Amino acid sequence: MSCEDLRQTQLERLQATLNRVYRNVSFYRRRFKEINFRPEDDFTDVQDIERLPFTTSRDVSDCYPYEMFAVPLREVVRVHASSGSTTNPRVVGYTRQDLRTWSNLVARILSSGGVIQDDVIQIAFGYGLLTGGLGIHYGAERIGASVLPTSVGRTERQIKIMQDFRTTVLVCTPSYALVIAERMESMGFSPKNLSLKHCICAGEPWTEQMRKDIEDRLYVKATDNYGITEVIGPGIAGECLEQRGMHIQEDHFYAEVIDPETCRVLGHGETGELVLTTLTKEAFPVIRYRTGDLCSIMDEPCACGRTMRRLTRIGGRCDEVIVIKGINIIPDRIGDILEGIKGERPVFQLVAVRKDHQDQLEIRVEVTEQLFYDKMLEQRSLVDFMSKKIANFIGITPKVKLVERGSLQREGDRVKPFLDHRFGE
């Protein structure tokens, strides 16, 4: 689809979507009225979407369970929900047509990741209320692949099925792929005996290093894809075999990247929070949904020939972004750098401090045997090396401090990735 065709399609579908939510969803009608926006008069170009307010996960929780549905419940043939730990879960619905669209979208993503009709595909995602399992399931059936709905857990059984059923495609979270690889190694089982060719990963942010690990240890080609329950589930964007970013299915979703602080829409290549609008969903359309996921949009054409723009790897959550001296810092990325230095991810914490009206970044790293040296000099040079490496990456020089094991402030059993001491402790 050419750029112009796509824009026209987006315009038409957005207008239809806005007309429908304005009529059927009181939440949006209220929101639009607040800013005096009438879709029929005020929406003449795709760009006009920037006038509309955002929808947040909080809004969706507040509309628990069915308030945001755009069709009566009898039109809804499926309901899913995201896990809400502290608030109400976010409930989404699908009409018959939505399920058809969804299957097609997932099928597109799976096939761009290399899945064909002859494949045997093992889906190790949670089935149930979460969208991952059933979402991929229907897409795989749409392609005509043989689906093994093994769901999550019982790793040894997964491995046995993988071997006996001659699985060719594994779908799971990247960390679970590594769990499987590890278990195989401890069982003394070689993945070379498997028929695995592809691993379709999703469900959590991961790194290029993890991809390499998965590929080397399971002898597969691993691709990334992006989904979020409130928007549809899996099927929003997925990598092709070039493995350079996830093609957004722009004929069904309108993607923007905004600055999470100022809410300004960012240009191509700039990293910020992904905001999505559904173009074809019927039961649960969302307008400018703030996903909380950090990434940027790549505009350059892809070698695979697909014309849809690409999302870069999700770089973490924006609620974990730290802004120091105007620089966005993501704790996870710092972790990657530290991991690169000694080959293992240390336990660490970022602390923003303010000295003489100057913001400074302090990185506290818990000492491990690998990071410990008898000689003071060597210890110093390691710390300097770390700080230099990080400075190269983020552009400001942090102060690296080694601290005793177990001394970092924790929240439950997890170290808080970030403390802000700029405004007093």
Next chain:
Amino acid sequence: MLVVKSVHTYYGNIHALKGVSLHVRKGEIVTLVGANGAGKSTLVNTICGMAKPSRGSIEFNDRAIEGLPPETIVRRGIALVPEGRQIFSAMSVEANLLMGGYIHRKNPGQVREDMDRFYGIFPILKQRKGQLAGTLSGGEQQMLAISRALMSRPDLLVLDEPSMGLAPLVTREIFAIIRELKEQGRTILLIEQNARAALKVADRGYVLEIGKVILEGEGPELLEHREVKRAYLGKGAKQIWEA
């Protein structure tokens, strides 16, 4: 080929089209369904130059055509088969066809050739070529109206309610003709009350409701859609919040 962007059209005080966008690609049949008063015919009139849009743009083959007079739009390659056929009933069948080829009148060979082609496709027209068009049956008149429009050798054929007022059997015949036109690779914008038949032949469809597009999709998919039934049945069907 045809790209309509956010068009608004008024009929006197009535805001008949409220920001309608749609497109038709080469070789496609696109249909527009909706109840009476949804704005279907206004859209046809706006595309063909009989009504002027107050806002928005219409592009045809990459050139703007909004607000141009109808005769220019015919020359640009859009031909209309109007609602109720509107054949020249006091003229012979042949004269009707000649009128259709009016813009090519300086090339009589071509007009002759086209005319013979349609006589080949619709032998009944050949049998009655000397007869006054008003004496033809409804179905025959519709065939004549379609042939007349095609005489201008258009890139896009707009059919406004081709099944209107025809007996069910004849309607079926007309849709068979439309299907045939599609196989010839013609590009068609089909406006129909008979949503079921229209969506069956169409590649894509738009559902219009009181001047706004509320749904867009592939023909057969829309066919089963509740919103389509609602839009088509109009106010009688229950509103969503009443259900």
